Amino acid sequence: MGACRNADLRSQKEKGQSGLAAFTQYAIQGTDMSKSDSLELYEVFLRSRRGLDHKHVGSLHAEDPEQALEYARDVYTRRGEGVSIWVVRSNDICASQEDDSESFFDPSNDKPYRLATYYQLPDEVNNM
Amino acid sequence: MSEDLEAKFLRKIEGEEKIEPKDWMPDGYCKNLIRQISQHAHSEVIGMQPEGNWITRAPSLRRKAVLLAKVQDEGGHGLYLYSATETLGISRDEMIHALQTGEAKYASIFNYPAQTWADVGAIGWLVDGAAIVNQVSLQRTSYGPYARGMVRICKEESFHQRQGYELMLVLARGSDDQKALAQDALNRFYWPSLMMFGPHDAESAHTAKSMQWKIKRQSNDELRQKFIDQTAPQIDFLGLDHPDPECKWNEERGHYDNGEIDWDEFYDVINGNGHCNRQRIEHHVRAHREGEWVRAAMQTYEARKKKAKAA
Numbered sequence: 227m228g229a230c231r232n233a234d235l236r237s238q239k240e241k242g243q244s245g246l247a248a249f250t251q252y253a254i255q256g257t258d259m260s261k262s263d264s265l266e267l268y269e270v271f272l273r274s275r276r277g278l279d280h281k282h283v284g285s286l287h288a289e290d291p292e293q294a295l296e297y298a299r300d301v302y303t304r305r306g307e308g309v310s311i312w313v314v315r316s317n318d319i320c321a322s323q324e325d326d327s328e329s330f331f332d333p334s335n336d337k338p339y340r341l342a343t344y345y346q347l348p349d350e351v352n353n354m
Numbered sequence: 355m356s357e358d359l360e361a362k363f364l365r366k367i368e369g370e371e372k373i374e375p376k377d378w379m380p381d382g383y384c385k386n387l388i389r390q391i392s393q394h395a396h397s398e399v400i401g402m403q404p405e406g407n408w409i410t411r412a413p414s415l416r417r418k419a420v421l422l423a424k425v426q427d428e429g430g431h432g433l434y435l436y437s438a439t440e441t442l443g444i445s446r447d448e449m450i451h452a453l454q455t456g457e458a459k460y461a462s463i464f465n466y467p468a469q470t471w472a473d474v475g476a477i478g479w480l481v482d483g484a485a486i487v488n489q490v491s492l493q494r495t496s497y498g499p500y501a502r503g504m505v506r507i508c509k510e511e512s513f514h515q516r517q518g519y520e521l522m523l524v525l526a527r528g529s530d531d532q533k534a535l536a537q538d539a540l541n542r543f544y545w546p547s548l549m550m551f552g553p554h555d556a557e558s559a560h561t562a563k564s565m566q567w568k569i570k571r572q573s574n575d576e577l578r579q580k581f582i583d584q585t586a587p588q589i590d591f592l593g594l595d596h597p598d599p600e601c602k603w604n605e606e607r608g609h610y611d612n613g614e615i616d617w618d619e620f621y622d623v624i625n626g627n628g629h630c631n632r633q634r635i636e637h638h639v640r641a642h643r644e645g646e647w648v649r650a651a652m653q654t655y656e657a658r659k660k661k662a663k664a665a
């Protein structure tokens with residue numbers, strides 16, 4: 227496990243910055259796999275149809291962002307899976323830690339009154 | 355070349371495809387969007403003021419927590435919408451400046467004061483209710499980031515309306531005084547809520563182009579009718595008097611008829627003469643100024659961190 231990358235993640239975690247927990251693993255794996263200094267790990271996001279959000283689909287190694295984009299096209303969209311691709315350097319992703327999710331997300335767990343279903347209304351007016 | 359681009363753009367619009375930030379778009383489309391989305395963002399943020407005023411005076415801890423959560427949501431909605439506007443190449447600073455100098459507008463409804471606790475109920479039920487009718491329709495707007503923002507916002511809005519109606523229901527079933535409070539809030543907020551949909555279609559300056567570009571999917575009058583139709587039975591259920599004596603079910607049309615809106619009042623408030631126009635902007639300017647040291651401290655801290663890292 228790359229000590230440097232790991233330290234990076236830990237410092238992000240200490241700062242309490244949010245991100246997407248799922249990426250942590252990719253980032254850590256990436257350090258293991260990229261023996262060569264010239265290849266960097268990129269995360270790939272696909273928009274499957276116009277109007278939808280880009281969704282994370284996986285990662286790959288590339289020399290630079292332009293190359294990453296072409297590789298992503300070759301390996302992630304061979305069957306017309308997308309109309310738009312984003313690639314982001316894995317190192318640039320700041321992720322929250324699954325282990326910390328309890329304290330990280332805790333403040334919203336005990337507030338059921340944020341949900342519409344918390345308000346019981348009689349049937350006649352329950353369609354709002 | 356440019357004709358080609360425009361034709362391609364129009365074909366996408368025609369085919370119900372979304373326009374995304376990096377696509378070519380006509381200048382007018384971009385400007386129109388910036389105007390509408392930033393105005394929407396400003397409305398969310400300014401809209402925190404009338405209700406925020408009641409957080410410390412909520413009658414119970416439960417009501418206080420609910421109101422706090424709602425007002426916090428509205429701040430979040432402002433952020434989603436400012437971010438969507440930024441995808442069109444305008445900065446947050448420019449938008450805040452436009453708001454504070456009166457160059458950009460926000461929904462006139464927020465220039466009405468929340469005078470009593472019942473107003474908090476009426477605002478959730480009617481003002482958020484009207485906003486939901488508009489926002490549900492905008493989930494199908496042609497600009498991708500705006501449409502996706504609307505989907506997110508609509509998911510959160512339902513609680514706003516329901517907590518408001520529930521509050522009204524408690525008052526309407528309470529003592530005579532409480533019922534009177536509810537009736538008074540309804541009377542004051544009903545008409546301004548109808549005005550939230552904007553002028554009649556024939557008078558609306560932006561409607562035609564906006565509809566053609568599918569920025570707006572339904573006209574002001576269509577949306578207003580939808581709101582009138584859904585609200586009449588809700589008023590009835592509360593056992594309150596309808597503020598519009600001419601509001602009657604029209605079997606033939608399949609809709610409620612309604613009396614005419616006081617458009618003089620509408621334009622008067624838009625042009626700055628509402629109860630709270632000055633106060634709302636002054637408050638925003640003050641809050642922004644008072645936050646200056648926080649922004650400065652953040653920048654200083656960032657700079658120091660960078661320097662330490664470099665060393």
Ligand SMILES: [Fe+2]
Binds near residue numbers: 428511
């Ligand atoms: Fe909102």
Ligand SMILES: [Fe+2]
Binds near residue numbers: 428482511514
């Ligand atoms: Fe709301």
